[in-house]
Amino acid sequence: MELRVEQLTAGYPGHLAVRGVDLVVPSGQVVAVVGPNGCGKSTLLRCMARLHQPDSGRVFAGDADVWRLNQRAAAHRIALLPQSPQAPEAVTVAGLVRYGRHPHQGLFRQWSPDDERAVDRALRATGVTALGDRRLDQLSGGQRQRCWLAMALAQETPVLLLDEPTSALDIGHAVEVLDLVREIAAEGRTIVMVLHDLAAAARYADAVVAMRDGRVVAAGPPREIVDAALVRELYGIEAEILTASADGAPVVVPGVRASRSAPAG
Known part of the structure; x- marks a missing residue:
């Protein structure tokens, strides 16, 4: 686009x-x-x-x-990854990436298999699938930035x-x-x-x-x-x-x- x-x-x-x-x-x-x-x-x-x-x-x-x-x-x-994004305390990588699906949720549109597939695709694309259960604050700077990118990608x-x-x-x-x-x-x-x-x-x-x-x-x-x-x-x-x-x-x-x-x- x-x-x-x-x-x-x-x-x-x-x-x-x-x-x-x-x-x-x-x-x-x-x-x-x-x-x-x-x-x-x-x-x-x-x-x-x-x-x-x-x-x-x-x-x-x-x-x-x-x-x-x-x-x-x-x-x-359009998705934006800001300069210094702030994550909720103790959030896991998978939990962070799921936030990228927020624009797709609504009163009559709750979490779906499509959302789960979008999260999986974003994790794979950024090479952080294996980190899904890890806390974001336990990762290196490069790993964290990949996770933030995964969240933005999950917005699709x-x-x-x-x-x-x-x-x-x-x-x-x-x-x-x-x-x-x-x-x-x-x-x-x-x-x-x-x-x-x-x-x-x-x-x-x-x-x-x-x-x-x-x-x-x-x-x-x-x-x-x-x-x-x-x-x-x-x-x-x-x-x-x-x-x-x-x-x-x-x-x-x-x-x-x-x-x-x-x-x-």
Whole structure:
């Protein structure tokens, strides 16, 4: 399902966080949104997920404007994994993943074999079936993040939004999670993820959207837009851009700070 954002503007009292953003994510593609702290990345994602009311503009999932849908209908199209999700105390992995089926429950629609199959599929897809009876708080950071992804997958939406899915993970677990993101997209889901690591975004995303001060300053395939000038504009540092021998992805090697002051955030 295609995800489309048209002239989206959103903010908070006294602060405009997103300014006239246009974005198109084709079905089955991975888009990484990058930029300095405070540039509007997470606000943009929250607007897409119907968690923050935009001041103007529209968000379409397929042919539907998500802000014209009721919350349950929107949750059948778009799932969001936030930055720092909080689980109920002592919840098991299987119990956590079952929360992903909440949008499918209702007064006349209780837990069903279809729900159980969706949970099983999500556990298998993320490689955590064997952890089903374990408590979430007993797992490593990488394992926990896989479990949170399983919960989002169990919602069975065609669009998946991930806000800093590798935050606080070491490089090994980060690669593990991003490899999983690519596998999920290969099955046809549309994914938008916020990343702080520009090099990871360049390697794992089909397209990179770079934001600064609430606006999109560059967008396109990583090999076309990730260069020293973009790094300087976003982060205020000089950088050398190398090419990975394995796949040709841009590799960002940070250097000294540029002459102008760094972006706020």
